[in-house]
Amino acid sequence: MRVTLLSTYHLSGGAGVAATRLHHALNQYGQVDSTLLVGIPNRLEKHRSDADVTYLANNLLAEQTAYLRFVAERLYFLPFEHDPSVRFQFSPAVVGADVSFHPAVQQADVLHLHWVNFGFLSLRSFHQLIDLGKPIVWTLHDMWAFTGGCHYSRGCDHFQTHCRQCPYLKRPGERDLSYRIFEQKRKLFDRGNIHLVSPSHWLREETYQSALLSDFPHTVIPNPIDLNTFRPIDRTAANARLELPNNGSLRLLFGSASVTDPRKGFRYFAEALNRLHEQQPTAAIEILVFGKGRSYLFNEQPYPIRHLGVLTTEDDIVAAYNAADAMVVPSLEDNLPNTIVEALACGTPIIGFQTGGIPEMIDHQQNGYLATVRSADELANGLTFIVNHPNQAELRQHARQTAETRYAADIVAGQYVELYQKLKSERVRE
Secondary structure (H helix, E strand, O other), X not given: OEEEEEEOOOOOOHHHHHHHHHHHHHHHHXXXXXXXXXXXXXXXXXXXXXXXXXXXXXXXXXXXXXXXXXXXXXXXXXXXXXXXXXXXXXXXXXXXXXXXXXXXXXXXXXXXXXXXXXOOOOHHHHHHHHOOOOOEEEEOOOOHHHOOOEOOOOOOOHHHOOOOOOOOEOOOOOOOHHHHHHHHHXXXXXXXXXXXXXXXXXXXXXXXXXOOOOOOOEEEOOOOEOOOOOOOOOHHHHHHHOOOOOOOOEEEEEEXXXXXXXHHOHHHHHHHHHHHXXXXXXXXXXXXXXXXXXXXXXXXXXXOEEEEEOOOOHHHXXXXXXXXXXXXXXXXXXXXXXXXXXXXXXXXXXXXXXXXXXXXXXXXXXXXXXXXXXXXXXXXXXXXXXXXXXXXXXXXXXXXXXXXXHOEHHHHHHHHHHHXXXXXXXXXXX
16 A cells, blocks of 8 residues: 655654654554655755655755745735744645645555645645545644644634634734635535544544534544654763763753744743742752753743754754753643653653643653643642652653553554555445
């Protein structure tokens, strides 16, 4: 059986990384012929090309065209955006490539969509794929599929009835851009043979409440992790790789593609650190931060902060998780964060908010600590739980066991293959 996965990126962004890991897992464990068709190579990906990946932009002219599609998509939204902070949080999907004639698409028995925004696929591109009549699996990595354009609703519930009065827009109204995109999606999905997959039960429940996709068949399958790559390693070796001293300090890790993204909740982590310091002023604690950007809140912390920068190799990422005693994930909205899966696989406990799919990943006081969302006080309690825990090794063991039982690549690949076979057989019977 031939399966083609489509993803805007493959080496950057949580969704792109998840799609690539699934692609490799399918070829290794799933006994299917998987092809990953990548829409837009970015600068990082051009320097880290993957021979096992098919690039839509496979020459200089095609790369320039892909970049122009990305720019055109952003320029279209520019007059509508509420402010620059939402520029990449809303995708109108008016610009995209026609991939229906691509050999990887034509030869596929099943098409498997992942995150395909930013000028890779437009709503018209979706029409062209649906018209092929092939079974389509669509793994939802955020809420975009069932909203009027936003990737996360930020508490707005209009997607449950009909998007309008969108808070992402400069001039929200009853028939604003979100309303028009919502209508286009309604007409599109009325024609589609699409089976939805959510990595988390939270996202499936959000989908069930949506006006657009509530009646579609839906399965929960988590993102996979390679347990041979992401694994516990010697702490001294991890420190040496990152040039960290073996000074006995308890280390808390915070990381994100952009540490200044408000959705990642660093401000609550900062407040929790101040509360922790008030309670335990003599504790030897260091903060490790990886990712792009530096928040002004870094300047107000009572503990030393070590900036690891953007970690571009898996060995560096594994070292960061192993150098930490716990990872703090104070996200305000998230699906099934790769950072949590990776940290658990490395045996690193997690402190996070009870939001999105995060409660499905953290077993409270077993492999980490769950705090009420937006509560810096409860987040501080989680930090205290880690600092004072009498058996750190037990926490780390439970974290690793969670990854082994829930996110192992062979288990996830098997779940997807079962779904592909079911959809293929149903099409044959038709």
